[in-house]
Amino acid sequence: MRPREIPKAVLLTLGLLVGSAEGGEPPRKEVSAARAHEGGARLRNHMDNSALKTFQATVERQARNFSNFFLEGKHPYNEKGESNFSLTFDDGPDDVYTPAILDILKKYNIKATFFLVGELAEKYPAMAKRIKDEGHAIGGHAHEHVDMRKLDTKDMYANQVEKTRELLARQLGFSINLFRAPYGVVTDSQIEECRKHGVVVANWSVDSFDWRKGYDNPQQIEQVVVKHAHPGGFALFHSGRDDRSATVAALPHIIDKLLQRGFAFNRVDDALDVPR
Ligand SMILES: [Zn+2]
16 A cells, blocks of 8 residues: 555544645544543543442553453544444343344444353344344353353353353354453453453443433433444443343434434444454
8 A cells, every 4th residue: 555545544543644635624633532542441431330430440441451451442433534433232132122223233234243142142043143144243241141250260261251152153153252241340360361362352432321220211322322422432232131122212313313423333343453
């Protein structure tokens, strides 16, 4: 590639494009976003209780300290200069909400990322296959939906991460290199164990709070995601294991609003340069 063909988005990410020769929007906003990105990823929500604040401090520290732990993507902008944003869905598959979400994504022709619980992928193999066949990324969300911190590192890796990896590889025919822990909580040594095995741990930078009592209505979910959406962000939603009708109802409104604001939707593996 000749130098003059370097996409504008790359220059913006590097903070190199400070003039206005390229036209379009003034670059000030993009440059500062790129600098903020380098300074460490953040969980953007307002955390309004001490448990959430502790969680936030922990994952932001882990994102700073581990090369395989992420809250957001590496590329705030795509080659067209649009803001990248990744929709992610935990706790599937199921046979009610996962298909409803897939129908919405198909209608908009948007690719997303699903972090699947191993034992639910065993229960709903056709839905796991549909997710893959429709072009979405898949990561593991442990074999059982339990708190990883209660398991020692070797047990956690073998029986939650690797077991789900092997199961999904058998079912779907490809290697799963993305992992997200239930509740987003994982110990430092578990992250390190994942790193040794080439597994990337992907949390989120925007929590839809669709899991949170009192916040789990479509209006609140829409409001919190649209408010905190940012270039390169990963948004957390849920597609199974509970009543996710509010998530399903909110999703088209969120997509419409973010499209209007110039966001483009990408898969977490692409956002993190994890080989497909
Ligand atoms: Zn979960």
